[in-house]
Amino acid sequence: MNQLTPKERMKIPRHSMIEQDPAERSRNFSEVNLGYTPELAIEEAQRCLQCPKPTCVAGCPVNIQIKDFITLIAEGDFIGAVKKIKEDNALPAICGRVCPQEEQCEEACVVGKRGEPVAIGYLERFVADYERESGKIDVPEVKVSNGKKVAIVGSGPAGLSCAKDLREKGYEVTVFEALHELGGVLVYGIPEFRLPKEIVRTEIDGLKRMGVKFETDAIIGRVFTVDELMEEEGYDAVFLGVGAGLPWFLGIEGENLNGVYSANEFLTRVNLMKAYQFPEYDSPILDCHNKNVAVFGGGNTAMDAVRTSLRLGAKNAYIVYRRSEKEMPARVEEIKHAKEEGVQFMLLTNPVRLIGDDEGWLKGMELIKMELGEPDESGRRRPIPIEGSNFTVDIDVAVIAIGNGPNPLVTQTTPEIETSRRGTIVVDPETMKTSKKGVFAGGDIVTGGATVILAMGAGRKAAAAIDHYLQNGAW
Ligand SMILES: Cc1cc2nc3c(=O)[nH]c(=O)nc-3n(C[C@H](O)[C@H](O)[C@H](O)COP(=O)(O)OP(=O)(O)OC[C@H]3O[C@@H](n4cnc5c(N)ncnc54)[C@H](O)[C@@H]3O)c2cc1C
Numbered sequence: 015m016n017q018l019t020p021k022e023r024m025k026i027p028r029h030s031m032i033e034q035d036p037a038e039r040s041r042n043f044s045e046v047n048l049g050y051t052p053e054l055a056i057e058e059a060q061r062c063l064q065c066p067k068p069t070c071v072a073g074c075p076v077n078i079q080i081k082d083f084i085t086l087i088a089e090g091d092f093i094g095a096v097k098k099i100k101e102d103n104a105l106p107a108i109c110g111r112v113c114p115q116e117e118q119c120e121e122a123c124v125v126g127k128r129g130e131p132v133a134i135g136y137l138e139r140f141v142a143d144y145e146r147e148s149g150k151i152d153v154p155e156v157k158v159s160n161g162k163k164v165a166i167v168g169s170g171p172a173g174l175s176c177a178k179d180l181r182e183k184g185y186e187v188t189v190f191e192a193l194h195e196l197g198g199v200l201v202y203g204i205p206e207f208r209l210p211k212e213i214v215r216t217e218i219d220g221l222k223r224m225g226v227k228f229e230t231d232a233i234i235g236r237v238f239t240v241d242e243l244m245e246e247e248g249y250d251a252v253f254l255g256v257g258a259g260l261p262w263f264l265g266i267e268g269e270n271l272n273g274v275y276s277a278n279e280f281l282t283r284v285n286l287m288k289a290y291q292f293p294e295y296d297s298p299i300l301d302c303h304n305k306n307v308a309v310f311g312g313g314n315t316a317m318d319a320v321r322t323s324l325r326l327g328a329k330n331a332y333i334v335y336r337r338s339e340k341e342m343p344a345r346v347e348e349i350k351h352a353k354e355e356g357v358q359f360m361l362l363t364n365p366v367r368l369i370g371d372d373e374g375w376l377k378g379m380e381l382i383k384m385e386l387g388e389p390d391e392s393g394r395r396r397p398i399p400i401e402g403s404n405f406t407v408d409i410d411v412a413v414i415a416i417g418n419g420p421n422p423l424v425t426q427t428t429p430e431i432e433t434s435r436r437g438t439i440v441v442d443p444e445t446m447k448t449s450k451k452g453v454f455a456g457g458d459i460v461t462g463g464a465t466v467i468l469a470m471g472a473g474r475k476a477a478a479a480i481d482h483y484l485q486n487g488a489w
């Protein structure tokens with residue numbers, strides 16, 4: 015690595031990810047991005063300028079030692095590189111796939127100021143895959159049991175990260191998950207073609223091998239309340255990582271017609287209940303085959319839903335978004351992939367009502383054209399309807415993907431936990447402590463819908479604070 019001058023490094027072009035062909039992949043559920051070869055990874059790593067003060071590290075919410083892990087890749091030490099990442103991030107194969115890298119580490123990369131940034135996310139994914147495929151995944155050492163028990167509610171990235179850190183410190187950790195599968199949005203939301211379930215399962219297997227216990231089909235607030243966990247089941251502390259899984263709706267006429275889904279329901283049916291493998295899997299099917307499907311929204315969830323509908327055989331798959339592409343919250347890569355696969359974007363367009371037939375089935379949507387005004391409280395330009403621009407389009411399936419709110423079950427059954435007006439749990443941002451002694455929270459239930467890496471960071475912060483609390487008893 016030292017033989018190359020900065021000038022020579024700057025001349026190496028960024029290496030694209032190898033991808034499945036768009037025409038082919040738009041009809042299958044296999045992963046779209048196929049990763050780097052070892053040769054490509056080494057060359058990409060050589061683009062790193064080895065800045066004395068690497069700005070990329072501050073761009074990563076968990077401050078991975080990016081410069082150090084990239085140096086190891088450039089030297090061909092892939093296992094050393096993954097170990098370096100795992101000092102700060104337990105789930106690199108996942109983050110390397112789904113992190114909004116272009117807004118985080120890569121946005122801060124110095125190489126990116128004059129050209130394209132070093133592909134930090136792709137490199138992270140490469141070494142994590144290399145380790146998994148080599149079959150030599152290290153299980154972190156676990157300290158001798160300290161006799162204290164912690165309950166984690168929710169098995170998403172926040173809960174899993176919290177569980178790992180506490181188990182390493184010698185706590186008896188049990189994760190309670192409402193669904194029959196572990197992983198939270200990583201398995202029920204993000205589709206197989208972006209994040210294969212096998213990868214999430216491998217990470218969870220590692221936690222099982224460390225001795226973390228998992229209880230599925232266990233809804234806290236129903237099976238046990240938080241108080242029961244602490245008073246009757248003997249848990250010394252509880253971490254709430256229950257996410258924000260309650261879908262928002264548009265509030266327009268026709269939303270209860272047959273054929274209208276929330277993105278959560280649509281994606282869960284496909285991802286967890288394998289609706290796409292009917293009749294092999296006996297789950298309710300979504301008949302998108304040869305149908306017109308409209309997805310309302312512009313975030314990652316909307317892109318996942320619309321691309322899923324194509325894979326289920328949709329004839330036309332539309333994104334209906336009320337602002338322009340510039341304001342879309344979805345990752346740039348996801349928008350690009352959706353376009354390549356044939357998704358049709360109806361931008362600056364908003365639904366007014368959904369139209370049904372006499373038997374209550376969806377058959378069309380009435381839309382209105384929008385223009386952008388001044389920025390609103392979200393900082394994005396406010397969409398304003400253009401009067402008289404209404405038009406209708408025939409559709410058979412509609413998916414609403416305009417965001418989610420917090421699931422109120424745990425907070426309703428534990429009224430001492432303070433919540434905000436939006437229903438999120440209020441915590442001390444340094445310690446993730448809630449208003450109830452012994453109870454901590456983090457991830458989407460605190461922030462509202464955010465990102466995998468931020469949920470993981472919150473889980474780790476909470477683990478450190480739980481350890482502190484259980485070691486010295488002071489609240
Ligand atoms: C479709 C979709 C695509 C996304 N794409 C991206 C992306 O590309 N990149 C990115 O960074 N982020 C993405 N996100 C956001 C990201 O997935 C979330 O921010 C993250 O998963 C939040 O983690 P969490 O651990 O807080 O909650 P979750 O992942 O929501 O996990 C919470 C878990 O708690 C369980 N639970 C809830 N209530 C209870 C209860 N009472 N008892 C027991 N268990 C309970 C739930 O079943 C769930 O398994 C996406 C989100 C969605 C919906």
Ligand code: SF4
Pocket residue numbers: 073074075076077078080103109110113114115118119120134135138467
């Ligand atoms: S975890 Fe995400 S932000 Fe951090 S280095 Fe990896 S890809 Fe970048």
